[in-house]
Amino acid sequence: xxGQHLYKVTTKWTGNKGTGxxxxxxxxxxHTIVMExxxxxxxxxxPAFRGDSTRHNPEDLLVSAVSSCHMLWYLHxxxxxxxxxxxxxxxxxxxxxxxxxxxxxxxxxxxNPVVVVAQDAMVDRANELHNKANEFCFIANSLNFxxxxxxxxxxx
Numbered sequence: 001x002x003g004q005h006l007y008k009v010t011t012k013w014t015g016n017k018g019t020g021x022x023x024x025x026x027x028x029x030x031h032t033i034v035m036e037x038x039x040x041x042x043x044x045x046x047p048a049f050r051g052d053s054t055r056h057n058p059e060d061l062l063v064s065a066v067s068s069c070h071m072l073w074y075l076h077x078x079x080x081x082x083x084x085x086x087x088x089x090x091x092x093x094x095x096x097x098x099x100x101x102x103x104x105x106x107x108x109x110x111x112n113p114v115v116v117v118a119q120d121a122m123v124d125r126a127n128e129l130h131n132k133a134n135e136f137c138f139i140a141n142s143l144n145f146x147x148x149x150x151x152x153x154x155x156x
Contacts, residue, residue, distance in 0.1 A: 010034040015044075030055065059106075063094035065139050066109045066147055074113070074133035083126050084118035086156070106145045115153045126153035 015028030029045035030052060045051030046059055067090045078085050090113040098104035117126045130151045134140055140147045 008036065025050070028052070059094060059096055062106065063092050063109055066094075066137070066143070067092040067111055069137045069139040070111055070130075070133050070147070070149075071113070073136045074115075074129060077129045077132055077136070078126065081125060081129060083122045083129065085115055085126070086118055087114075087116035089114050106143075108146050108148060109143075110148045110150065112150045113152070115151065116156055117153055118155070120155050123153045123155065127151050 011031055011033055013031045015030040017027055019026050021027050029050055031043050033041040033043055041061075042055045043061075044053075044055035044057055046057045047053045051057055071088055071090060075085060075088065090111055092109060092111050094109045095107045096104055097107050111130075113130065115126055117123060130149045134147060134149065137147075
């Protein structure tokens with residue numbers, strides 16, 4: 001399992017309303033992300049950039065990738081450490097700064113995981129393991145901005 005892994009994605013623009021990109025307002029930002037043997041992801045740009053608010057946008061997908069990767073590592077590490085996680089919910093946020101010329105970059109992503117563990121004695125270790133999960137997260141390790149954590153672990 002160690003080594004290099006290849007991921008293939010096809011992104012298909014579906015927003016041609018008949019005249020292509022003949023001007024900035026003449027086309028939709030709609031597109032579909034296709035991966036073999038997986039459901040298509042219907043996307044657009046953020047509504048601030050003339051996108052469809054009912055579709056996922058690249059910024060949403062970036063924040064969700066960070067949150068998801070962190071959770072998967074966290075659950076793995078908890079299972080190895082004997083911390084029994086019963087529930088996990090993260091209300092993650094990402095802050096993107098737009099420059100006057102229209103370019104921009106993410107300044108940070110903040111993860112706010114709320115974890116329910118099986119026993120009170122597991123709470124401290126459950127909170128600590130978020131730091132280790134961040135060290136292992138493939139996505140967080142690939143970013144050029146900080147990923148911050150505000151974890152809460154509790155029992156039912």
